Amino acid sequence: MENSKSSPQPNDSPQIFVLRWGHRPQRDVRLTTHVALTARALCASGFILSDTQDPHIQETVTKITKSWGGNFHFEMGTPWKRAVRDWKAKGGVVVHLTAYGENIQTSDILNRIKKTNKDLLLIVGSQKVPGEFYSSEVSDFNISIGNQPHSECSALAIFLDRYFGGKELAKPFEKAKIEIVPKERGKEIKSTMDFH
Amino acid sequence: MENSKSSPQPNDSPQIFVLRWGHRPQRDVRLTTHVALTARALCASGFILSDTQDPHIQETVTKITKSWGGNFHFEMGTPWKRAVRDWKAKGGVVVHLTAYGENIQTSDILNRIKKTNKDLLLIVGSQKVPGEFYSSEVSDFNISIGNQPHSECSALAIFLDRYFGGKELAKPFEKAKIEIVPKERGKEIKSTMDFH
Numbered sequence: 231m232e233n234s235k236s237s238p239q240p241n242d243s244p245q246i247f248v249l250r251w252g253h254r255p256q257r258d259v260r261l262t263t264h265v266a267l268t269a270r271a272l273c274a275s276g277f278i279l280s281d282t283q284d285p286h287i288q289e290t291v292t293k294i295t296k297s298w299g300g301n302f303h304f305e306m307g308t309p310w311k312r313a314v315r316d317w318k319a320k321g322g323v324v325v326h327l328t329a330y331g332e333n334i335q336t337s338d339i340l341n342r343i344k345k346t347n348k349d350l351l352l353i354v355g356s357q358k359v360p361g362e363f364y365s366s367e368v369s370d371f372n373i374s375i376g377n378q379p380h381s382e383c384s385a386l387a388i389f390l391d392r393y394f395g396g397k398e399l400a401k402p403f404e405k406a407k408i409e410i411v412p413k414e415r416g417k418e419i420k421s422t423m424d425f426h
Numbered sequence: 427m428e429n430s431k432s433s434p435q436p437n438d439s440p441q442i443f444v445l446r447w448g449h450r451p452q453r454d455v456r457l458t459t460h461v462a463l464t465a466r467a468l469c470a471s472g473f474i475l476s477d478t479q480d481p482h483i484q485e486t487v488t489k490i491t492k493s494w495g496g497n498f499h500f501e502m503g504t505p506w507k508r509a510v511r512d513w514k515a516k517g518g519v520v521v522h523l524t525a526y527g528e529n530i531q532t533s534d535i536l537n538r539i540k541k542t543n544k545d546l547l548l549i550v551g552s553q554k555v556p557g558e559f560y561s562s563e564v565s566d567f568n569i570s571i572g573n574q575p576h577s578e579c580s581a582l583a584i585f586l587d588r589y590f591g592g593k594e595l596a597k598p599f600e601k602a603k604i605e606i607v608p609k610e611r612g613k614e615i616k617s618t619m620d621f622h
Contacts, residue, residue: 257456258456260453260454260456260457261456261457261460264457264576264577264579264580265577267574267575267576267577268576268577268580270574270576271572271574271575271576271580272572272576272580294575298574298575329606330606330608330609330612330613330614331608331609331610332608332609332610333595333596333608334595335592335593335595335596336595336596336608337608361612364611364612364613365611366611372609372610372611374606374608375595376467376468376594376595376596377605377606377608378466378467378494378599378606379463379467379490379494380460380463380464380466380467380468380583381460381461381463381464381579381583383460383577383579383580383583384460384464384467384468384579384580384582384583385583386580387576387577387579387580387581387583387584388583388584388587388595391584391587391588392587396531396588397531398572399529399530399531399532399571399572399584400529400531400532400572403574409573410525410526410570410573410574412526412527412528412529412532412533412570412573413526413527413528413568414527414528414568415560415561415562415568416526416557416560417526417560418526
């Protein structure tokens with residue numbers, strides 16, 4: 231786990247790492263890639279693909295970070311129990327994103343999470359997660375992004391957007407070789423990449 | 427296109443339909459399913475899988491709607507040009523979600539979209555979209571959810587969350603046979619399903 235504060239934090243908020251649990255290498259490759267890219271684009275600082283290896287995802291995330299900037303940490307294969315234990319040992323808080331948790335809209339859970347003012351490890355499941363994820367031994371908070379079934383990718387996106395108050399979508403990424411110039415019509419890219 | 431207003435609208439906002447373009451039946455099945463479920467869970471009123479058929483997605487979405495409630499419209503195979511033409515003919519507005527568009531955070535585009543007070547067709551691409559999607563013949567607005575590459579699923583989620591001001595995550599769904607009771611620990615479901 232990397233502790234440098236060089237990622238494009240939208241403000242002085244604590245660092246957020248995303249832990250993806252239950253990834254199935256062939257079946258989930260695109261979805262997990264989207265989860266990782268969402269984490270990066272919305273200013274999480276790192277991504278842990280727990281308990282398994284998937285070089286395709288590593289390659290995509292590394293390539294995107296190299297071109298689009300920032301200092302996004304990627305690791306894979308770490309057992310989830312060790313990741314959680316290490317995170318807590320360093321004083322961090324563990325947040326489990328689940329449709330069963332306290333609703334981000336109807337409860338005060340987001341404020342309680344923010345008030346800890348600590349680094350967050352967000353657990354994002356894929357298949358059905360082990361029951362112990364809900365317990366206080368693992369998760370300090372169980373938060374739901376609505377209580378309907380939808381997508382861990384969407385849930386993560388809304389959590390980060392609300393946590394950072396939208397600022398994450400305006401933040402420039404350091405050392406970017408490619409940048410989009412937002413516009414009303416068409417596509418414009420600024421690039422310092424050498425295509426020769 | 428269905429025009430009933432019986433979906434779980436978070437308020438009297440106009441209806442939103444999502445048009446998924448460029449779906450590749452095998453490759454994109456899980457991602458497109460997540461896009462459709464996000465649309466439903468976040469109170470869009472319908473989903474159009476354009477230009478192709480995918481019975482797996484239809485089955486999943488229909489099953490979820492039957493159990494979890496609401497009146498979510500699903501259609502597939504409609505050519506995108508016809509869907510756009512019909513939408514505009516009925517006075518609706520077309521919004522293209524793209525990383526190249528005006529940034530939802532740094533521009534006033536969301537307010538301009540809301541001010542139209544019209545039904546919205548949200549175009550969500552998968553592969554690289556045709557250049558004409560950016561033109562005024564197709565899209566009234568090109569909006570980006572940040573200008574970094576991430577996920578159409580995340581982009582859709584954040585758009586809907588901001589459009590509805592979060593209320594979509596608190597809205598009960600009509601005729602639900604299953605409901606989650608949000609809680610701090612563990613899982614609780616209320617169900618009127620007959621499991622016999």
